[in-house]
Each structure stands twice: as C-alpha cells, then as structure tokens.
Amino acid sequence: MKEVNQKRLFIASCLALLVTAITFAIRAKIEGVFSTDYGLSKEEVGRALAPAFWGFAVAMFAGGYFIDIVKTKTIVWLAFAMHLIGIVLLLLSKDYTSLFIANVFIGLGNGSVEAACNPLVATLFPNNKTKMLNRFHVWFPGGIVIGGVLAWLIMDQINLPWQALVGILFIPLALYGFLFFGQPIPETERVASGVSYKEMMRNIGAPVTITLAVIFMIMVANISSISDAITSNYAYPIVIVGIVAVFILIEGKAINKISLLFPFVFFCMLLTASTELGTTQWINALLETNGISPMIILVVVTGIMAVGRYFAGSLVHRLNPPGVLLGSAVLSTAGLLLLSVSHGPAATLLSAAVFAVGVCYFWPTMIGVASEYIPKSGALGMSILGGAGFVATSMVLPIMGKSIETAGPHITLRNMSVLPIILIVSFILLSIIINRKNAAQQ
Template identity: 25%
Template sequence: MPLRRGRLFIVALMALFTAGAAVSMRAATAVHMRSEYLDPIDVANAGAMLGAVLGAAFAGFAITLLLVSAVLAKIGFRNALLAAAALLIIGFAVVAGAGSLGISPYTGLWVGMLIQGLGWGMVETVINPLTSAIYAEDRVSRLSILHAWYPAGLVGGALMGLAVDGAGVPWRLELAVLAVLCLAFAALAWVENFPPVSASTDAPVTPGEMIKATIQSPTIFLWVILMMFTAAAEFAPGQWVDVALSQIVGMRGIWLLVYVSALMFVMRHFAGPMVRLLGNIGLLIVSAIFATIGLFALSVVDGPLGAILASTAWGFGVCFFWPTMLATVAERYPRSGTMVFGLMGAAGAACTWVVLPTLGRISDAAKLAAAGGDPAVVASAQGAELQQILAAAAEASFRSIAVIPLVLIFIFTAIKIADRMRQKS
C-alpha cells in the first residue's frame, strides 16, 4: 500500500485531538472528583490531593516520552498508536471506577490518571516525529497545525464536560465518549502504511547514535530546562483554571479554557508567518511577555470581562510555546533524532507534574491564611467570606506561576543576543 501522508496526518490529528479532549475532561471533572472523593477524605488538603491526581497524568506522559522515544524505531509508529489507544481506554475505565476498586478512591484516581498519561505520552511520542517524517520540507508550519488540534481537543472535551453537567447526567459518561474516539484513531492507524521512524530527521541515526549525539551536545539540556518552564506556564494554569476561578469571576472557569483553546487552535495555523516575521527565538520572547501579563492578570480578576481579557493575553502567550520549542531543537540538534522530542516532552510534563501539586498546596495555604488559620472556617465558609477565601487562593496560585514566563523573557532574550553575536563572528 502506498504511503498516504494526508491520511497519516489525519490519524495524528485525531490522536492529538483525543488526548487534548482527555486533558480538558480532567479539568472539567476536577470539581466532581474533589467533591465526591477528596473533600470527604481531608477537606483542608483536598487542593493538594487534587493537584497530585491531575499531575499524575503528566507523570505518565513524561515516563512514556522518556522511555519510548529512543526505541520508537523498534516499536514503529503504528504499534505505538495502538498502544496509546489501549492505555487511554484503560485509564478512563480506572478513573470511572475509582470508588469501587477496593482501594482508596484517591489511589484509584491517581493510578487511572497515570495510565491515561502513559497513553497521552505515547500519542506525543508518535505524532511529532511522524509529522516531521511526512512533511520534512515544512516542519515548523505542519507541527504548529498539528498542535492546533490539541487545543481543538481541549475545546471539545470542555464542551462535552459542560454539556454533561448541564444535562445532569453522571460525569463519567464523557469518559465513554473519549474511549470511542480512541477506538476511531486506532482503527485508522491499523489500515495505514507508515514511514520508517528514521525519516523524521534530516540526519537519520540509530538509537545508540541518538544517545551519543545528545550527550555530546550539552546545550540540549538548556532547552530541556526551558521546556519545563514553557510547559508549566501552559499546562498547569489550564488544569487549575476551573477549580480556582469558577466561584470568583461569575462564570465556570472551564469556559475560559474553551475560549483560550479556541484562540490557540486558530493562531497555531498562522505559526509559519509568525516565525518568518520574528524567528523562532523572537516568537518565544513575545510569547513569554504575553504569558506573564496574562497570568499576573488572572491572579486579580473578579469578573467575566477581566477574566476573558487576562485569558486572551495568557492564551496568546502560551499558544506557540510547545510547537516552537520542538521545532527549534529539531533544527539545532538533528542527530538527536526522536530522542530530543522525547526529552523535551518528558521535561515539560515532569515539571507540570511537580507544579500542579505545588499549586494545590499554595492554594490550600492561602485559603487557610484567609480563614485566619482555622480549617473549620475553610470547610464551612459561605457567601462573601467564601468569595474572599477563594480569591486569596486564586491570587496566590496564578501569581506564583506567573513568575515562570517572566524569567523566560530574560533567558530567551539572552539566547537571541548570543545567536546574533555568533552569526556576526
């Protein structure tokens, strides 16, 4: 069967759409998981527990990327996509039955999220080198179009969660819909012919050569660290926005995620012109500036209009982070092959895994401080008192995460200056 790159790209888009829908599903159902499972366990520390549960998906994501990327050539694109679908479906099933597995519901949720993360990581392991392989002549633009379907999935999953809540049916129903999407992209992958994994770079190399090239290029690890920062600025607020803002800004926080994701879906289709205008590093500098403004603004909003304006700035800021970072390292370190994709993705996910529970602890501590140090007040607060407590928690959470893109502004600017000096010499 001939290689049909248009259909292969559709498979990649569907897989990433499904993974994105699963991410926003976690954000949309976080309030249900907290009230149904975590508040009864320990209301004073429910935020930290919820952060750990949500972060477990990013841990699984990081594990898969780190372990599978270097051996993807042995596994092959098709087998990896089939494994991704299976892991996602198993993870959905475990989360759906977290309260009836004979273990702590917290543990059940954590394990289910971890398995989902393994499947999500398998999707990410495949789609980036697959797109690089089939569109070697236009990688930045195609990677940005590909990653536009991640926010499209976020929109789909969030709207699904809102519809389920509005209909008054069990929140677990959307997990079944996501499982059907997994079966769909797996079925398409089963019948297509895939290129060799080695075609994903301009300098095809073996796994051993990838490892050697990576070790011999220590500056790669600077980009790995930077990926931690950019991913945390994008993913952590997206998972936290519904929990933190729903009772403060006069609307469900998940609507902000829908809006930002739709914005990202449109804007990522214009990454090519943006890169030609600003260059990769210039685009990263501009992105960091807007992300900083947006996150600081989200820490103080108290109404729908302010929340939308702040989200616009944050969304524009984080829109190009992930695809631009991947394209940049692929261009700078071609002999690191798929391993560099794995390192970057794993680093970003691992940092988010750490940041989410930290946000939970910051939120819990701010709530307790606003309640005068009395956990009973946190548990029983209502009306204006509750609003004050929640506002303090949101301010502390978003202000702490805003420091990350602020630091990135200076680092990316330094890289831009260093690149120009290198070109002149």
Template identity: 30%
Template sequence: MEQARGKLMLASFLTLVASGIGFATRTAAGGPWEREFDLGQVQFGAILGAGFLGFGLMIFFGGILVEKFGYKKLLALAFVLHLVSAVMLFAANPLFDGWRESDPENATANVYSVLFWSAFLFSLCQGLYEAVINPLIAQIYPENKTHYLNILHAGWPAGMIIGGLFAAGFIGENAWFVEIPWQWALSSFAIVVIIYGVLILPEKLPETVGESSGSFGTVFSCFTSIPFLVLIVLHALIGYMELGVDAWMTKLMENLLPNSVLILVYTSLLMFVLRFFAGPIVHKVNPIGLLFGSSIIACLGLLWLGSPIQSVAMIFVAATFYSLGKAFLWPTMLGVAGERYPQSGSVAMGALGAAGMLCVGQIAGPRIGTQQGYEMSERLQQAAPETFERYADADPISSWGLEYRPVNAAKLNAANNTEVVEGESVDTAAISNAQLIPDEDKPALVSNAATDIPAVKEANLYGGRRALTLTSYVPGMMAIGFLGLLIYFRSIGGYKVITLDGGSKDHEDTDDALEQPVPSEY
C-alpha cells in the first residue's frame, strides 16, 4: 500500500517539477527573444500570460472531466501534449528565418504566435496535471491531507530552482558557463515529463469522488456557497501576486543583480523548504488566520522589493520576507477547499486553481509587463528626453488604459548588455552586433552610449520597482478579504472541517480533512 501511494506521490510531485522548470526557463528567455526576434515587453508579458491562460481554463474544466472520466486518461493526454509543446519551441527559429525572407514585416508577429501557442499548450498540460493530482493526493492520503498537499506543492518551487539554476548557467549572454540555444533550455522540462510518464502511466489509479459516489451533480454543490465564491476571488488575487510576480521577477531585477534569475531561485528555495517541512504546522493553525497573516507579510515584502534598495544583500532580505508571505497561500487555499467542500472533489480545487491561473494569464502577466514598460518609458522621457528619442519606438501603443511609446526591445537588450564605467563606454559591441537594430540607428547609439546607457538602465530599474510597488496593492486587498472571512467564521462558531457524511470537526482536532474512501491497494 505505502509503495503504491509513494509512487503516485512521486509521479504527481514530478508533474509540478516539470511545470516549474518550464516556467523558470521561460521567464529567463526575455533577453534571447528580444535579441533574436525583436519581441517587446508587452509581447513577452503576453507569452508569460499564455503560460497561465490554458492552465486556468483546463484546471477548471479538467476538474469536471476528472470526475467524469477518471484520473488516468487525463494524465495520458497531458503527457503527450506536454511533449508537443516542447517540439514547437524547436520550430520557432527555422520558421522565423523563413518569415524574414518571405514576409519580413510580419516575421516578429508570426514567431510571437508560435511562442504564444507553445506556452498556451504547455499551460493546458499544467492545468490537466493539477486537476488530477490535487484530489488524487487528497484521496490517497486522507489521514493528513494538508500536510501532503503542502509536500506535493513543494514540487513547483523545486522545479523553479532546477530551471532557474539551469537558466543562470546556460541562458542569455550573462550565463555562468556557456550560452546554449534557448530552445534546449526551455524544453528541458521534457526529461522530467518522460520520467513521470514511465512512473504513473502503468499504475492503477483510484476512483474519483464522483465515480465512487455515483452522483455526478453533487460535485458542483460548492458553487451554492457564498464563502466559496469569495474564496474564488481571493485565489484569483493570490495567482496575480504569486505567479504574476514570479513570472516577471527575472526581468524586473535584471539591472540589480549580476544574474537576475538567482532571485527567483532563492525565493523558490525558501518556498520549497517551507512547504516541504512545515505541513504539520500549517495543519495545526487556523488556515484563514494563516492566509490573513501571509497576505500582510507578502504586501510588506513587495513594498520593500519595490523600494530603492541599493545593496544586493538587502534585496535578498526583502525577498526572504516576501517569500515567507507567499509560501503557504496556494496550498493552504486548496486545503480549505478540501476541508470545507469535500463533496465537490476535484471541482472545488479546480475552480480555485482556474481563478488563480486565469487571473495571471489574462491580467497579471500582461498588466505587470505594461506597468513596467510604461513606467520605464515615462521615466526615461522625463530624465533624458534625447536618449528617449533614440531608444523609443516611433509609434505609441495602448494597453490597460495606458498609452505610451515603448522603449525598443532590441535597443533595450543591447543597452542592458553594455557596461559603462566612469562615463566612458567600455564596449559597444552589443549595439553594433544587434541584428534587429536598424543600421541607420547604430552610429547615434554608439556615439552617445556613455550617457545613454546609464539613463536607459536606470529607467528600466525604476520601471521594475514601480511594477512591484503597484502589485503590492493586491495582497493588501487579499488581507481585507481574509479578515472578512475570519469575522464570518467566528460569527458561525469558528472554522470547521466538513466531512463527507455532513458532519463537522474542529480544525485542530482532525488529521482527516477529506475522509475519502481509499482503495485497499493504496
């Protein structure tokens, strides 16, 4: 029994590791994509958003499909589609080269579509995985569901650690060891996918709540509860804050750290440790109180990260504070869904995950990118108008109610890779060799590099900080929502764990949050 449960736990854990690797490497691809494809901040943000959009759609509908068709078929489908998304990455450069010859005006837009749909397909697989593994782990470990859900979701930061270190070592011009083609780095998640497939596809999986109860309609009963609808809104905000910031962390910190992906690796390491070893602690405290406190800490942490910190050491201190705030939010919300709405099985958990991921994909990723680009352009235009005219695109764009002339992506990438010491340009090769910068613009950029480069980098840094500061309002709203839930539960006698037979227990008195029947082989 323990061996079978352990194999399913490991395989489920690896699905999140694969997702984390793909996520971390994709967030580090902004520089290569700017350099090779002339992709701007808004386009990069949209691709990051696509990496969550499919997740949000599929984790909800996947929850329904899980209850209808069971775990096994969806896992097999996700296995195949995940590998297809990796193949699409290798097609991007050959297609782009062909488009530059046949349709140069639309080459960037076309390759953007390839990268967008690859990320979207990747996120569909993530949604299928989570639609399966959350209720599966809750079902095979009914004796301590909260603890094992936290262990399960340590797989996500574990994947980001692996992917982040791989990105630091091999992606971009500042790679520690050697820069390899980004396609190989971004598709490295496929190795873990194959391992997970070998582990889980031959296994027999238990029946879902819907299959075992014989009443498919009962799994939707959670939507008749007003507190559950509030939880959906709050989980959307959690997705915006946690995954939206993680998606942009590497880009927002690129002028603060020698290799900015390290901040993502560090915060992921903290999340891994906290989630993996603190499950029993989470289980013994009021989960709504924990969510309220975590929201306040996360808000303060983002404000600190968005402040004008100069010391690298203080950046990591602020990141530590922020990580303490966000570590338990996602898995604890899933625990609340399982404890309060056990009859809804995977649908309740899927609805929360869908809200979080849809918010990231449709709002957080694109909006944070727009905020960063707008604040950077405004800062550069005010501080160095002549530099702005050399670096900004000619045509304005409009996004999220903001209209501005964005800094050209290829020129920004070149500026970030040009060092200036004591007012003199050390090496302008990054500008001269940039294929996507028009040749007629290069002489002015090279001759003014000593004054332009510091101004561009400062504006880029300012834009990143402002984006973090603006995002801090999100956990502030979360704290208000969780405070309202605290007051509500106190008014009805306290937070209780609901069991499948309709009874209830105090949270501190139970290690069985879901109490689902476990097949004898598990």
C-alpha cells in the first residue's frame, strides 16, 4: 500500500466539510424564497429542511456502525455520490416534496462526510485529536462565511437566481473528489489499537436505547401527528425523557456494567447542536427586522467561530474540554438573551458576536470529549454524537418556525436561551465527573 498522505487527506476532509457548510448557508438564504415564491409556510419550510439534519443523523449512525466493516474509503465516496445527487435535485426543487427529497440526499451526504472524516482526522493526528478536530471543524463556520458572502454577492448584488448560488457547490465537490481519488486511507484508531467491535459498543453505554431514541426523534421531526401530540402537553416530553433515561440506566449499568459518561455527553450534544444550528438556520427570519442584513450577521457569527476554532488548541490546553464547554454555555446564554432584546445594527452585531464566541467550540469539543475521555467508543461514538446533534436540530427547526410565526423572533430567541442554561448545569456536572475519573486513574 502507498504511504498515507496525511496533508492531502486532511485538506480533502476540510473541503468535504466545506461543501456541508455551504449547504447550510444556502438553506439559510433560500428559505425565504420558498416562502415568498413557492408559497410554503415557515413551518412547512422547516419540515422540508429537516431531512438535511435527520438525514445527516442516519448517515452518521450507519457510518459509525459499519465504517470498520465497509472501510472509511467507501463512506467517503458515498458522501460524494449523495452530495452530487442532492445538489442536482435541489437545483430542480419547486415545491415541498422536491425540496424535502433534495435535503434527504444532501443530509445523507453531509452525514457521511462527518462519519468518515471525524475518525479519519483523529486517526491521522493521534497526539493532537481535539486540536485537529477543532481545525477540521474550522471549515464548518468557515464554509458558512464563504456561503454567506457568496449568497450576498450572487443574489443581493448581482441579482442572479438562487439556482446560481446552489451551482457553486460543484466546485468544492469536484476538488474533494479529486484529492481523495486514488489515496490510501488508514484504518480507524479503534481498529489500529486493537479494540474489539463488542468493546466499542459497550463503551457507548446504552447503544440500543440511544439508537432507538434517535429513531423516535426522527419520527417526531417528520410525522406531524406525532409531533403535535407530544407538544400538545408539556408533560409528555418530560415523561418520554424519563422513560429513555430509565432504559439507559438499565442497559448501561445493569447489562453493560459501565459508566454512563457517554449517554450524558449524548444528552449534552442534543442541546449544544440545537443552540448553534437552530439559531443560525433561522437567522434570516429571526433578525430580518433588526436594521442589518441577516446574512452579514451570519458571516460575522461564523467568521468568529472559524477564527476561534483555528486557535482552539491553546485554549483547550489551558481550560481542558469541560471548562471550554462551560464557558461556551455561559456566553451562548448571554448571546441569545442579548439578541432577544437587540434593535439596530450595532446592538445586533455585538449580541451576535457574544453568541458566536459562545457556540464556537461546542461541536468539535463535544466530539473531542468522546475521543479523549471515552476513546474506546471509537468512530461509533463520534458518529452518534454528530448524528444526535443534527437530528435534534431537525426537531427544533419546525418548532422554531412555528414560534417565529406566532410569538415573533424575539420571544423565540429568548425561549431558545433555556437550552444553554440547562447546559451550564450539565457542564458543571461533566467537569466533576471527568475530574473524578482522572483522579481515579492516577
């Protein structure tokens, strides 16, 4: 086998994530087009965009379970094929159904990228996993910056149709396909270190319960009757969460006899992803009356996130991952509350900057926590966390869309601040758990 080209594979992975990120910026820009030009309500747009998130989750879960069987290379080329089909279908979308189907393929492509590239980056850089995962994930906010600028330039300045914006995706798609072509891709870190598949499953804590819970979440996101039934009474979600927690306890402690650290991180990931992605996907509707282009706000937010992630190494080293996450939760809460009362360009920009610093480290550091503190969870652990984050967002999008239409954007932002408030408490607990674990290992 040829020698692994570490630099080329890392650049190819970043470009694949760039395609994923630009699709997010494009959706944030064109959601209004499907409301005004094609007659969809905000809630319908939210439901049509949801497959981009739960499709992501499906691909990540499937990739996590099977990546070591079918090999990383297969997942990479599956991502390429799904991206290609999804982009073509999005260009042809004109109604709810066609938009929905296009986002299914785009979601599957995006999820396959993360399912393949997160463990690939961790394998390529075994001594700097959290640092390099943050640098890899620079290209998510970085791609949104690029997509946001292109959206402003192509649609707002040149006045080209939205299809011209979507067509830009073919450029990074072709580049990452070229860079991956013919390259040897190493086995995942779990395989290389000799950890068995059974042991990987065991270290997830409660893999069966978590997987079934995510399937149920996907059903809630896509079947309106189930969603309406659950949201009709505030007691129902609490009861469902309680039942899931009991089954996780039984499977993790009674059957697998292992720490429930991973299920706890899984719970936190649901909230961190919803805080970040739910807000940025609805940025156009949330801030359209604040006297400044929402796409400028999106570029500012994601630009700050990109810079922060690139220089994350020293911060993670000084504070450790749980400390970074706790600070992020505090700043995210402050940012959402400030945005909920902001009026005018200056106040909105300042509030958005606080929010950006808050959500900056959430995603890569959460995956880094799994890789650093639960290493035997392997590629499956990273895939479950990424998938869970996106399926949670798919549930939040239609709820936020309905709230924007009924309660207004400022109330919606204020209500969203509840999520990082819960995370503040959760990350304090996570710090205590990890400190005790480290002390026990010394």
